[in-house]
Amino acid sequence: MSDLIEAYGRGLRAAGYSAETIRERRIVLARAERALRRGLKVASAGELESWLAGPAPPDREWSRWTRYTYFEHLFGFYVWAVARRHRDRNPMDELTRPRTPHNEPRPASEQQLAIALGMPRPWRTAVLLAAMQGLRCAEIARLSRDDVTVEWLPVERKGGKTQLLPTHPLVFAELSALPPGPAVPTSRGVHFRPKGLAVAVSRQLTLAGLPEELTLHWFRHRYATMSLLPQDLGGAGADVRTVQELLGHASLASTQVYIQVTSAQRRAAVLALPVPAAVA
Secondary structure (H helix, E strand, O other): OOHHHHHHHHHHHHOOOOHHHHHHHHHHHHHHHHHOOOHHHHOOHHHHHHHHOOOOOOOOOOOHHHHHHHHHHHHHHHHHHHHOOOOOOOHHHHOOOOOOOOOOOOOOOHHHHHHHOOOOOOHHHHHHHHHHHOOOHHHHHHOEHHHOOOOEEEEEOHHHOEEEEEOOHHHHHHHHOOOOOEOOEOOOOOEOOHHHHHHHHHHHHHHOOOOOOOOHHHHHHHHHHHHHOOHHHOOOOOOHHHHHHHHOOOOHHHHHHHOOOOHHHHHHHHHOOOOOOOOO
16 A cells, blocks of 8 residues: 555544544555556546546446445545645546435335344344344444443444434343353454455345345334434434434434335325314
8 A cells, every 4th residue: 555545544543533444545555556557646637537437348347335435435534635745636536526416215114124033143133223223334343232221322433533322222221131242243253354244244134034135234223213203103213403413313314314204194184184263
């Protein structure tokens, strides 16, 4: 890996970024460094644009999210490089930023959750933490049993900040039965890497007979949807601002991606409209 990427990683650490965020950015930059004929330090806007176009057929095309993420990582790298005088200008300024991919909420159904909770530990534990605490895969991977109390569950959010979440009784009952150490350990008893946990849980969900596209993140979407769903429709009845806080989102727009509005909610909203006095 180039000295420039290493220096950028140190800059991110100094800025308080999490180890996982730094690792992900370094992986993308190293991939670009290998692919660009002249490397990142002197790559032109045209060379970067060609790389961001992704692999040519018959190779598998990058998803819109992959292309968007790669663009943002490169843009951040060159902002830093210009500020540190490694480059005179940011070549990404000449490129058109990809549109933010539109995501639809994909909450796991209650039937899917019931099947997933029938899996053995540690997979059941991971699903429970996503479905009942709304944790991201990386947050589950970092969580230690020792840190969780009957009242509070500490979560290391993006950027390395720690947030205390109220512990759901079902989650505490699950974790209190575990020995000290990672809440979701590998077969060697150590913490998973986030990507490794995501892959391992997806494999177990498929083996349990659930759809292949179902991932651990779907259970976080389920948490958001059920938190906002009115109590008379079977949900927690929380307001969207509370759900935003519980999910650890800086932006309300991010929260809205997670929340599925059900047919029952739409019907209830229509039927609750007051009848005009002239009609009544």
